Amino acid sequence: MILERLNVQNESEIDLSSVAALIGEPARALMLTALMDGLALPAGELSELAGISPQTASAHLTKLLEGGLLAVESHGRHRYFSLAGAEVAQALEALMVIAPLHSSKRKLPDPATCYARTCYDHLAGSLGVMLCQSLLERGWLEQNRLELHLTNLGKNKLEGLGLEVKKTGRACLDWTERRHHLAGPLGKALTAHLLERGWLIRSSGRSLRISEAGKKGLALEFGLRL
Amino acid sequence: MILERLNVQNESEIDLSSVAALIGEPARALMLTALMDGLALPAGELSELAGISPQTASAHLTKLLEGGLLAVESHGRHRYFSLAGAEVAQALEALMVIAPLHSSKRKLPDPATCYARTCYDHLAGSLGVMLCQSLLERGWLEQNRLELHLTNLGKNKLEGLGLEVKKTGRACLDWTERRHHLAGPLGKALTAHLLERGWLIRSSGRSLRISEAGKKGLALEFGLRL
DNA sequence: AAAACGTTTCGTTGCACAGTGAAACAACCC
């Protein structure tokens, strides 16, 4: 997980108006506000969110990066963008205060979404972090830097659930929890499994909720205390 | 069918990006920062400050007004613009924080400028406030709401200095001091006199400094303790 | 190996908007 931050080529050119101009483009403003909860989102998702094509979004994200408003984290072929710091979120909030009508329209991070959501293709939120933690504690998973491998115990247990065992996992930083959750093919497969079984149910947006069966099942199979 | 005014008249159209876009234009940003001390400046001075023609400045100022970033006060043929509120200044500061180079380049209000500066055409800063205060205490000036009139004593004294006595003054709120100083024709004439005599010397920008002769003269003639 | 996917680069088009000169308007001065 490499956190790169592009240095501004000509620093003397960057001033108040430049930063404001970066925010002052509807599509960019949408992407920035989407990141205000500190979550890191991939370029594609941001482009969808802003209602623009991936190419256009890429150009915008590059500018935001160069302007020091965003940080990026490359995960394979994905690039996860997040606000460069709390000061950026603060500035956005300050602007919202003086944006007449929208001070009422602005919504705080949804608690349900914080609890359980999809992070691209896998489970995130505090539930995702808890699950990952539990699998590590039980010895189903082994962590080597950012790689998460199934142990033999884990393989057996997952086979018992009818899951592919060839897949490998990857640690993904959860921005609401500031701890890792399980991503990569394994994370994707596991999440898909939980959805198929009806333990997790897609709610509005990326938010997820747990079914009654899911509560029992997750406690029984993965040792989660919910 | 002519589409009248695509400009944001409908407040529901105003959002984060619109406000940021207003600030994100170099000339407008310059004018806004010039107003960050809370001072109200006329359109002409703002256009000069931003290095643009009066027409262009007028267009910009109109937009800033419609966007709710500025307030305006008409005094005769002058229109004094000021920030619409403290929240605006706060947002501008928040933006300066995340403007890379300017976190180091950003200068707090210059102490010298805080001490003595021109406010359009008259003396402002703590020196301006002190002078106004002293003239009131000595009974040269009388205050009636925002009007500052010379008393007979004041007229005599100023005539002794070779100043016009027909002129009348106006109280102008000093934002660095949060107290009034002497403005209006009288303030202008008095300041011009101080400059002519070499008691005050124009420094960089609107900042002023006091000469040695000025220190003595101001103490002697106006009872200022410097 | 090939195929699928996420992302970026390139080339082009189109539009919003800052900028100006000329002129109108308004308030102040002598």
Add this chain to the structure above:
DNA sequence: GGGTTGTTTCACTGTGCAACGAAACGTTTT
């Protein structure tokens, strides 16, 4: 009154930049 000054309006030009299609690149998956 006429002249001056501060500001705005109008009509027009030029350009910076967001947008997209097409294609290239790098990674992951089968």
